[in-house]
Amino acid sequence: MFKRAEKHISDSEAKRSLPHDRKEVFSDLLLHRKMTLFALSCFTFMFFIPLAVDLFYLNYWTSMILASDVAEKYRHLFSIFFYSMLIMLPCMVVGFVGFAGAFYVAKLLVWQEDVTLAVDFFKGIKENWKHALFNGFVFALLLFGMVVGGTFLYLYSPTTPIWCGVGIGALILAFITFGMIISLNFTQDVYYENGLFTTYKNSFCFLGLLNWRILVLFVLSTGGVIALACFNLITLSVGLFLFAVLNSVVIILYTLLSHSAFDKYINKEHYPDMVGKGLYKLEKEDKEA
Numbered sequence: 001m002f003k004r005a006e007k008h009i010s011d012s013e014a015k016r017s018l019p020h021d022r023k024e025v026f027s028d029l030l031l032h033r034k035m036t037l038f039a040l041s042c043f044t045f046m047f048f049i050p051l052a053v054d055l056f057y058l059n060y061w062t063s064m065i066l067a068s069d070v071a072e073k074y075r076h077l078f079s080i081f082f083y084s085m086l087i088m089l090p091c092m093v094v095g096f097v098g099f100a101g102a103f104y105v106a107k108l109l110v111w112q113e114d115v116t117l118a119v120d121f122f123k124g125i126k127e128n129w130k131h132a133l134f135n136g137f138v139f140a141l142l143l144f145g146m147v148v149g150g151t152f153l154y155l156y157s158p159t160t161p162i163w164c165g166v167g168i169g170a171l172i173l174a175f176i177t178f179g180m181i182i183s184l185n186f187t188q189d190v191y192y193e194n195g196l197f198t199t200y201k202n203s204f205c206f207l208g209l210l211n212w213r214i215l216v217l218f219v220l221s222t223g224g225v226i227a228l229a230c231f232n233l234i235t236l237s238v239g240l241f242l243f244a245v246l247n248s249v250v251i252i253l254y255t256l257l258s259h260s261a262f263d264k265y266i267n268k269e270h271y272p273d274m275v276g277k278g279l280y281k282l283e284k285e286d287k288e289a
Contacts, residue, residue: 019112019278019279019280020279020280021279022110022256022259022260022279025110025112025256025278025279026252026253026256029109029110029252030249033109036109036115036117037109037248037249037252038245038248039117040102040105040106040117040121040248040251041244041245041246041247041248041249042244042245043098043101043102043117043118043121044098044099044101044102044247044248044251045098045243045244045247046098047094047095047096047097047098047099048091048094048095048098048243050090050091050094050095051088051091051092051094051095052240054084054087054088054091055084055088055229055236055240056233056236057084058080058081058084058085059229059232059233059236060233061080061084062077062080062081063232063233065077065080074155077151077155078148078151078152078155081147081148081151082148085143085144085147085148086144088140088143088144089137089140089141089144092136092137092139092140092143093133093136093137093140094136095136096132096133096135096136096139097125097129097132097133097136098125099132099135099136099186099251100124100125100127100128100129100131100132100186100189100190101120101121101122101123101124101125102121102124102247102248102251103124103128103186103187103189103190103251103254103255104120104121104123104124104125104127104128104190105117105120105121105124106190106248106251106252106254106255107187107190107191107255108120109252110252110255110256110259110278111277111278112278113278124190127190128186128189128190131185131189131196131199132186132189134196135182135185135186138178138182139178139179139182142174142175142178142179143175143226145171145174145175146171146172146174146175149167149168149171150167150168150171150172153167153168154168176215176218176219176223177207179218179222180207180214180215180218181200181203181204181207182203183214183218183222183254184202184203184206184207184210184214184254184258185199185200185203186254187254187255187258187259188202188203188258191258191259191262205265206258206261206265209261209264209265210257210258210261213257214254214257217250217253217254217257221250224239224242225239225240225242225243226239227239228242259277259278262274263275263276
């Protein structure tokens with residue numbers, strides 16, 4: 001009789017299979033922790049359900065007004081935008097509390113640590129809910145200014161199109177800039193114990209260091225969802241579905257980008273033990289084996 005040969009994996013081979021850089025960490029999480037990422041997305045989306053309801057009402061009434069023959073159609077349209085976005089303010093703040101838990105879990109996943117999703121998610125909220133509330137309020141105000149202010153300028157400034165365009169461009173630029181800063185705030189809040197001013201200052205610096213990468217990520221994720229929400233109920237549903245199932249992937253990307261900057265500009269000098277946490281660095285003997 002022949003015995004089936006058993007495949008043995010040496011320690012060095014096992015070590016080489018571990019992630020050695022952050023691209024490999026991302027691939028490893030998508031491959032082996034996909035259900036955890038999906039569950040994390042669902043946990044986070046639960047906090048955005050009030051905002052989703054508000055967006056559905058906004059989209060519904062906007063389409064009704066545009067399809068009607070009501071007098072002063074654009075005045076009614078502006079009123080719908082104004083009051084819907086006003087309701088959006090507390091809804092957005094509630095949603096950002098969920099981000100506090102999601103970014104904390106993302107940090108643990110990137111560090112290759114064990115995660116008990118419900119426990120760690122709410123632990124992150126408990127530790128960072130105050131900063132999350134402030135970040136959510138600032139983000140909501142920026143979105144309110146961009147949508148309501150931009151709509152006002154577009155509808156009521158036809159005689160000064162140049163200044164109207166400059167104003168709309170400034171509102172969009174402010175939203176994108178501070179939106180990226182707020183995203184980086186969350187990755188810092190779950191990593192360091194800093195005050196709000198220090199966190200915002202550091203995020204502004206990291207914004208310049210991460211340059212086009214953070215811009216592309218923000219435009220494709222946040223900008224994509226906002227764009228889909230602007231057309232009709234079908235595209236809004238698609239945008240919310242994508243956010244509900246993929247928000248954790250975007251959060252992981254923000255975390256990986258931030259941690260690379262943290263290692264290079266902060267940890268290398270002040271916290272050397274934290275450099276490359278979650279990565280396995282091949283030793284010389286492993287490379288020669």
